[in-house]
Amino acid sequence: MLEFFKEGLLQFLSYSGFGNCTWGHIIMICIGLVFIALGIIKEYEPLLLVPIGFGIIIGNIPFTDGLQVGVYENGAVLNYLYFGVVKGFYPPLIFLGIGAMTDFSALISNPKLILIGAAAQFGIFAAYITALLLGFSPMEAGAIGIIGGADGPTAIFISSKLAPSMMGAIAVSAYSYMALVPVIQPPIMRALTTPQERLIRMRPPRAVSHREKVLFPMMCILLTAFLVPTGLPLLGMLFFGNLLKESGVTKRLANTASGPLVDIVTILIGLTVGASTQATNFLRPASVLIFVLGAFSFVIATASGVLFVKFFNLFLKGDNKINPLIGNAGVSAVPDAARVSLVEGQKYDRTNFLLMHAMGPNVAGVIGSAVAAGILLSFLY
């Protein structure tokens, strides 16, 4: 009888997490806890970091294979939820929500700001070149480079197509750096600008009419999708969401897209991407390199935006000049990057409100990164 109990207990232990735990699992669970802490205590992108952090914990609970509980096991519930990430249909749904939430007025009223959003995409291609030099294949390099777009859904969409095996590391890296925008960007902005430049006051934008706001998404989808059809899933949903918002007659749809729908997809994408970072797949030298390259592309993207504004200012006069502190907002971390511009600007002039000006390049960055993603797909997929 005692033998039976002993055997049963040992068998149970062999199935439990304690029996299968490795150092890798513990490290990953700690990373998950750090993510949750950053989200709750520091409030860095809590809507993303909390689900991802919890997903990392779920994904790294040790278990015996074959129980159909892991995210990579066919038939597991988590595997079904992960399907939306693998097949890339969560990111376009998030873009639908982003479109329904975004007000493009700042961009429409001051069109030149859109070029900052284009310049900041240089980070993607700088990281692509560097990744190639480090020995990654072109497809992997493309997937890593997209981290520089500072756009989580786009990073997931591209990596699911170009380098599925790296998707966990790329997604976590992209979201981590998006959350760390307030930490990463300010030193670069300060290093690349002079005190005089930081004090530049920009002309208040004009009022934008309802007609312009309605026409904007329709014209944009025609212009961008004809040029880069591969970006259609992202661009199409982004502008469709925006049309729902601006048309004024589809408020219910816009509210659903920007509210419950995007919330549900954010929960699913955050949790499953987090769960996909199982220690066995995640703790590899390549993951470390992905994180390093991600940081590099982020730095280059920010610097490109700021430097482009400085260059652009050479051709602008008077109150047409742009404060280079909004250059960082060319990366598409909406609205965090724009908020960083505001905070930095107010450090030097408390009465200079750069937020709405920075929203222009910020939303341009969303369009730019979706276009860049389309180009990467057309070259590499």
Next chain:
Amino acid sequence: MKSIYKYIFTVVALFAVTATFGQSVHDLRLNEMMIKNVDNYADEYGRHVPWVEIFNTAYNTVNITGCYLTDDTTGLAAAGKKGGEVPARWYRIPTDQKMYMPQRSFLIFYLDDSPLYGPYHASFSPEKSKTHYIALISSNGKELLDLVEYPVELRDTSRTYGYLLDGVRDPKAFKQGKRQEGELDYLGEFTPASSNETGAKISKQDKLKRDDPYGIGMAIISMAVVFTALIMIYIMLKIFNYVSRRSTQKSKAKTAATPAAAMPAKAGDEKDDIVDGPTCAAIGTALHLHFGSMHDEESEIITINMPSKHYSPWAQKELTMKRNPRR
């Protein structure tokens, strides 16, 4: 030229150029051909007849309707003229059929002198021809899109002849009526409606590794495309801005044309037909104080000068509100 027309012209020109060069019959090639077909590729009636394969080298759909296939180009100059007759041995690809070739696709035409058999059957046969070439001519009958001169022996051998690398030709040499050595040759395998490159296939990734090992070329092209896309949006927004400004000016002018506004202006007010906001505010306040019988002596200074703002107007809630009620 007014700036609005400049912008509109730029956008239209951009689209026109893209459309013209994007969907061009100049991307078509006579990729592969077989003159003596004994027991190879059969047509839809099971017959073994000569055939030619057209390849769309472009990365977009090309409409080949109206183009001509022939083995006799002597009437090229005459046919291109207005009212010029189309020579007998020219087969016009029918307009009533769907002849849209998707990107990098192949299409087979049977050269069997049996046009009644269907749209893919030409009205001439190279077996009966005095020449030994096949040509593809544009729909206006003026331009030679491609011409492949095959060895006379091809009529006696059951082999195919064509581009060794799908549709790759030297444009300069072609213009001069010449061919680069090794461009065309007998093909090792019959590949109707598929690629002639039957050797080990190079994947997209390997090709990129080979042609652009450091990724600089791709980075430059990609950045150019990103900028192009956003510059197009920029131009569109500039048009928006211009139209918006014009409509504001028009509505101002309309307001000024109303009877109340048409009252004679005071001396010195010739510049502005419309009473501006601060003036309205000052008059309104004065009337309000007058009718309200309020103090004679004011503790504050009333001025019509604009106050200097020590803050960004973005902080003002009123500026974020719409003027007109929304549905």
